[in-house]
Amino acid sequence: MSKKEKETPILADEALGKSEAFVLNNKKTITGVVLAVVLLVVAYLGYTKFILEPQNNEANKAMVVAVQNFEAGNHAESLDGDGINMGTRAIADEYGNTKAGNLAKAYAGLSLAKQENYEEAIQYLEDFDGDDAIVAQKVKHALGNCYAHTGDTDKAISLILDAANSANNEAVTPFCLRDVAAMYEQQGKTAEAVELYERIKKEYPSCVLVLTGEIDRQLNSAK
Structure with missing residues (x-):
């Protein structure tokens, strides 16, 4: 040893x-x-x-x-x-x-x-x-829209994009992206708006916004 x-x-x-x-x-x-x-x-x-x-x-x-x-x-x-x-x-x-x-x-x-x-x-x-993929993100979406109504569009866009990406589902994301695209249009950022409309069509083709033709109308208007 x-x-x-x-x-x-x-x-x-x-x-x-x-x-x-x-x-x-x-x-x-x-x-x-x-x-x-x-x-x-x-x-x-x-x-x-x-x-x-x-x-x-x-x-x-x-x-x-x-x-x-x-x-x-x-x-x-x-x-x-x-x-x-x-x-x-x-x-x-x-x-x-x-x-x-x-x-x-x-x-x-x-x-x-x-x-x-x-x-x-x-x-x-x-x-x-909250932090779930549906309710919490819808609340964040609503919060963003409230900020938009108070004139803080940049904060609104940031919140709603975060909600869209955090949710990553058909029930929330397309509606968030549509609203942000509309805000981009108001800011004169047409290219960014078009990109989001096309993203909705590509990633969520069965979304009601696509099926009813709303996104196509918004896309044609933006272009």
């Missing part, structure tokens, strides 16, 4: 001894840290179970009528309630830390946009937190 092999067990024993000594010397500190972590976990679980979940349930119930009003085109009632049921503005403000409350922010922003209150719509749409 080599000298190195003989020394290895001794060095390992020494290391183990040092570890044990550290634990013994810092027992109170380690126990305190572990206890603090346990208390934080328990507090989080308690908050989620007994506060957040009940609030989310309440917000979900309140959202039912608000969403029905939105889908029926009753945007004022969807936003501010009907005298009996809460509107999305109040739901977002009161339950904004819940999933349902977060969704209420999107609906509130969309209702405000429908009423051409773009500045306030931006506040609610900006506050919405």
